[in-house]
Amino acid sequence: MANFEFVLPPAPTSNVKPIFGEQDLIRRSASTITPPAKRQTEVAKLIDVTKCIGCKACEVACLEWNDLHHEVGSNTGVYDNPPDLDPDIFTVMRFTEWVNPETKNLEWLIRKDGCMHCEDPGCLKACPAPGAIVQYSNGIVDIDHEKCIGCGYCIKGCPFNIPRISKVDHTAYKCTLCSDRLAVGQGPACAKACPTHAIVFGTKDDMKKHAEGRITDLKSRGFRNAGLYDPPGVGGTHVMYVLHHADQPELYAGLPSNPTISPIVELWKGAVKYVGLSALGFAAVVGVLHHLVVGANRVTAEDEDNAGKLKQGRS
Amino acid sequence: MAVPDKARASYEVSRYTTGARINHWVTATSLVLLAVTGLSLFHPSLYFLTGLFGGGAIVRVIHPWIGVVLFFSFLGLFVRFWRANLPSRSDAQWVSHPVDVLTGHEEKLPEIGTYNAGQKIMFWLMSLLIIVLIASGVVVWDQYFYPFTTIPQKRVALLIHSIAAIVAILNWIVHVYAAIWVRGTISAMTRGKVTGGWAWRHHRKWLRDILASRS
Ligand code: HEM
Ligand code: SF4
Numbered sequence: 001m002a003n004f005e006f007v008l009p010p011a012p013t014s015n016v017k018p019i020f021g022e023q024d025l026i027r028r029s030a031s032t033i034t035p036p037a038k039r040q041t042e043v044a045k046l047i048d049v050t051k052c053i054g055c056k057a058c059e060v061a062c063l064e065w066n067d068l069h070h071e072v073g074s075n076t077g078v079y080d081n082p083p084d085l086d087p088d089i090f091t092v093m094r095f096t097e098w099v100n101p102e103t104k105n106l107e108w109l110i111r112k113d114g115c116m117h118c119e120d121p122g123c124l125k126a127c128p129a130p131g132a133i134v135q136y137s138n139g140i141v142d143i144d145h146e147k148c149i150g151c152g153y154c155i156k157g158c159p160f161n162i163p164r165i166s167k168v169d170h171t172a173y174k175c176t177l178c179s180d181r182l183a184v185g186q187g188p189a190c191a192k193a194c195p196t197h198a199i200v201f202g203t204k205d206d207m208k209k210h211a212e213g214r215i216t217d218l219k220s221r222g223f224r225n226a227g228l229y230d231p232p233g234v235g236g237t238h239v240m241y242v243l244h245h246a247d248q249p250e251l252y253a254g255l256p257s258n259p260t261i262s263p264i265v266e267l268w269k270g271a272v273k274y275v276g277l278s279a280l281g282f283a284a285v286v287g288v289l290h291h292l293v294v295g296a297n298r299v300t301a302e303d304e305d306n307a308g309k310l311k312q313g314r315s
Numbered sequence: 316m317a318v319p320d321k322a323r324a325s326y327e328v329s330r331y332t333t334g335a336r337i338n339h340w341v342t343a344t345s346l347v348l349l350a351v352t353g354l355s356l357f358h359p360s361l362y363f364l365t366g367l368f369g370g371g372a373i374v375r376v377i378h379p380w381i382g383v384v385l386f387f388s389f390l391g392l393f394v395r396f397w398r399a400n401l402p403s404r405s406d407a408q409w410v411s412h413p414v415d416v417l418t419g420h421e422e423k424l425p426e427i428g429t430y431n432a433g434q435k436i437m438f439w440l441m442s443l444l445i446i447v448l449i450a451s452g453v454v455v456w457d458q459y460f461y462p463f464t465t466i467p468q469k470r471v472a473l474l475i476h477s478i479a480a481i482v483a484i485l486n487w488i489v490h491v492y493a494a495i496w497v498r499g500t501i502s503a504m505t506r507g508k509v510t511g512g513w514a515w516r517h518h519r520k521w522l523r524d525i526l527a528s529r530s
């Protein structure tokens with residue numbers, strides 16, 4: 001009998017140790033800041049959807065590390081469980097059954113959903129509380145719960161429907177990309193737990209290179225449209241996917257094919273603010289000028305006389 | 316000097332009942348609180364205003380509730396005043412003489428009833444804006460109404476809410492400025508009375524009607 005041995009190649013997850021801190025921010029909600037002169041190496045998590053077996057080890061690792069206690073859910077008849085992200089669930093596996101029209105094969109598409117850590121984060125743009133959402137120079141987008149006021153604007157800003165407001169402390173929660181683990185030189189909990197190495201973490205460049213290898217391999221095995229999901233509409237993301245059908249990201253439980261910050265959010269957070277505030281200032285100035293030029297509109301003695309006469313005439 | 320001294324006032328006419336005045340000031344207070352709390356979230360340069368209320372989280376909690384107070388309070392004003400704000404024939408003439416209006420040449424304008432066309436426009440515009448504000452406000456009131464609308468709908472609601480709020484505040488600025496500019500007006504909402512001369516000058520038809528109904 002042949003001595004069969006199955007060994008996974010070592011995980012390409014590397015331990016990057018960035019320095020976090022106020023001086024390292026490239027974006028800060030509702031604030032104007034001077035970004036650091038030198039950006040740290042951009043990091044990324046790469047989720048190879050084609051390797052994922054849907055075991056949810058990453059979900060468990062995420063709950064463990066972040067000390068999240070979610071109440072036990074109920075089975076709704078599908079694999080999706082818990083059914084959605086919530087303040088205590090930063091990542092969920094979304095399962096899609098799809099019949100490939102070309103091969104007539106039933107494909108089970110499993111996507112690990114969670115914060116994409118956009119290079120141009122919509123949540124941060126929408127947030128009204130200074131410093132409640134920050135982006136470090138390595139690309140990670142994080143929420144500061146001390147500063148968050150729980151308004152939920154981030155939910156409206158996000159192109160991926162990720163943040164959730166806690167009913168307990170009324171602040172917004174989402175994946176932190178384990179910034180607290182990275183700070184001490186550890187990779188994200190989900191990546192460490194993934195048994196198939198479908199989730200790997202490292203510098204963004206390394207992750208892109210790793211993805212290239214995977215895509216070449218997938219293509220050689222018939223997945224013509226395999227590709228990397230790093231959507232340019234949000235400046236790229238710091239969580240990327242390898243998809244077998246990169247031409248149709250929507251197949252994967254509605255992953256948007258070209259996510260951007262909604263033009264409505266851009267308008268609300270852009271022109272409306274400038275035009276609105278200027279209009280208020282303008283109105284106040286016009287009022288003052290009008291008063292200076294025209295002077296008060298006073299009742300004259302004559303008016304009082306006439307009023308008196310009117311009353312006499314009547315009574 | 317601002318208000319013509321009482322000695323010179325021929326007599327006073329009552330313009331607002333105590334009920335109407337309380338109703339007005341509840342509305343005014345809630346509108347100002349809404350404008351301040353709302354603006355503090357509207358632009359980062361005004362976020363410091365949240366300090367007046369004990370922080371952004373508290374502002375986020377109280378703003379919609381004050382909105383509810385405003386809505387019902389304004390409803391009271393609406394029921395009281397809507398009739399007097401129906402359009403009348405003199406309105407067109409008033410509107411078509413903006414220069415005389417703005418320079419206070421009221422002798423060149425038609426005799427005005429309870430409200431002039433400007434006041435009527437302000438009344439109907441505010442009524443409309445408050446409906447828009449409560450409707451869009453409820454859509455983005457995530458604490459209680461999150462499940463009822465989609466995120467794209469909430470985005471539109473926030474856009475509408477912020478624009479409507481700016482227009483409402485502009486309307487409020489005009490309203491308050493008019494009350495200050497036209498001296499002798501504020502006493503109508505503080506003591507409920509205006510002088511005969513004030514009524515003669517600004518709302519002569521109203522004065523005639525009042526005097527006629529008394530005799
Ligand atoms: C009538 C009922 C109203 C309701 C239910 C309401 C509700 C809301 C809600 C839920 C928000 C989101 C922030 C938060 O949670 O506090 C908000 C924001 C805001 N509200 Fe209101 N509101 C009302 C009336 C008003 C009025 C009368 C004004 C101004 C005169 C106003 C001005 C604003 C502004 C400026 C914002 C910030 C929008 C932005 O950030 O761009 N609101 N309102
Ligand atoms: S809920 Fe918190 S993080 Fe989200 S936009 Fe509001 S203040 Fe910012």
